Amino acid sequence: MERLPHTNSVNKAIGANSVACKTLGTDASHDDSAYKKQDSMPKKQPYVSHQPDSHGHIHYSDDENGMWQALLERQAEQIPNRACPAYLDGLKKLNLPATRIPQLHDIDAVLQATTGWQTAAVPALISFGKFFKLLANKSFPVATFIRRFDDMDYIEEPDIFHEIVGHCPLLTHPAFATFNETYGKLGLNATKEERWFLARLYWFTIEFGLVGQNQSSRRIYGGGILSSPSETVYALNAGSEKQAEPQHKPEHRAFDLLDVLRTPYRIDHIQPIYYVIDDLDTLFDIVNSDIMGMVKQAMSLGLFEPSYAVKNA
Ligand SMILES: C[C@H](O)[C@H](O)[C@H]1CNc2nc(N)[nH]c(=O)c2N1
Ligand SMILES: N[C@@H](Cc1ccccc1)C(=O)O
Ligand SMILES: [Fe+2]
Numbered sequence: 001m002e003r004l005p006h007t008n009s010v011n012k013a014i015g016a017n018s019v020a021c022k023t024l025g026t027d028a029s030h031d032d033s034a035y036k037k038q039d040s041m042p043k044k045q046p047y048v049s050h051q052p053d054s055h056g057h058i059h060y061s062d063d064e065n066g067m068w069q070a071l072l073e074r075q076a077e078q079i080p081n082r083a084c085p086a087y088l089d090g091l092k093k094l095n096l097p098a099t100r101i102p103q104l105h106d107i108d109a110v111l112q113a114t115t116g117w118q119t120a121a122v123p124a125l126i127s128f129g130k131f132f133k134l135l136a137n138k139s140f141p142v143a144t145f146i147r148r149f150d151d152m153d154y155i156e157e158p159d160i161f162h163e164i165v166g167h168c169p170l171l172t173h174p175a176f177a178t179f180n181e182t183y184g185k186l187g188l189n190a191t192k193e194e195r196w197f198l199a200r201l202y203w204f205t206i207e208f209g210l211v212g213q214n215q216s217s218r219r220i221y222g223g224g225i226l227s228s229p230s231e232t233v234y235a236l237n238a239g240s241e242k243q244a245e246p247q248h249k250p251e252h253r254a255f256d257l258l259d260v261l262r263t264p265y266r267i268d269h270i271q272p273i274y275y276v277i278d279d280l281d282t283l284f285d286i287v288n289s290d291i292m293g294m295v296k297q298a299m300s301l302g303l304f305e306p307s308y309a310v311k312n313a
Contacts, residue, residue, distance in 0.1 A: 135184025
């Protein structure tokens with residue numbers, strides 16, 4: 001198994017206890033704010049990713065398969081009345097094994113048959129450049145490690161449970177798949193600064209998007225929410241002004257592309273803000289709109305104030 005290097009500068013950028021994989025470039029640090037984790041934070045044991053063997057097979061230990069089973073059982077209880085119908089359809093199509101981490105070729109068979117997508121084994125977070133290239137070629141990055149029990153409810157970087165249970169069900173949906181492919185192509189042709197703005201669009205849709213105009217029937221489609229047992233419950237529990245303690249409840253905002261592009265986010269904790277689209281096919285409209293023109297507008301207007309504590313650098 002490949003041990004991933006821990007480099008301080010990258011950890012500071014994306015959170016002290018994240019895994020810094022070899023290919024992570026300077027433009028891939030995901031923290032959007034000037035927020036820097038205190039050096040005094042206890043350094044967690046790094047995750048090690050698995051390399052597929054010559055047949056593309058990955059061997060997982062009993063503990064790792066047990067973690068998959070525990071996560072899937074947890075989410076099988078919480079997801080049915082919180083995830084959007086298209087996600088639930090895709091989850092059924094994937095027919096995921098209950099007691100072991102699936103092999104990527106099993107996932108690929110379903111993705112190929114529905115939207116022509118496939119997975120690509122990656123060590124962990126990859127650079128923007130590699131990420132956009134994969135999406136543009138209908139390949140979805142799947143980090144080949146799984147979280148430990150102490151990270152069960154929420155993990156700061158995408159593990160295999162996030163990529164497969166969070167994202168792959170919706171990769172069987174045409175609008176969602178087309179969004180990802182077009183997004184990848186846009187990113188490939190974007191400058192480094194434009195990529196930062198594009199990352200916010202991805203963040204507030206594919207990673208942390210909600211769908212449904214009225215709150216009572218609102219559902220989750222963002223993979224970053226659906227792979228986190230704690231965030232799955234928290235996300236739909238929207239606060240309203242009359243809430244006793246709004247700070248412990250998320251804010252739901254109607255999707256507005258320019259606002260989304262200007263909204264800073266942090267990768268290393270549960271989200272304070274979610275953007276809501278009317279229905280999944282809105283993703284087609286978004287990706288057929290002049291995204292790069294909107295990115296230039298957002299660049300000239302600048303970012304909104306972060307809604308989370310930003311420690312001095
Ligand atoms: C663009 C997007 O917001 C994000 O920065 C990318 C970068 N690298 C990644 N790498 C992996 N393995 N998985 C991901 O979801 C992402 N997301
Ligand atoms: N927080 C998600 C994983 C994730 C990390 C970073 C970005 C997106 C998703 C989970 O716990 O499943
Ligand atoms: Fe993701």
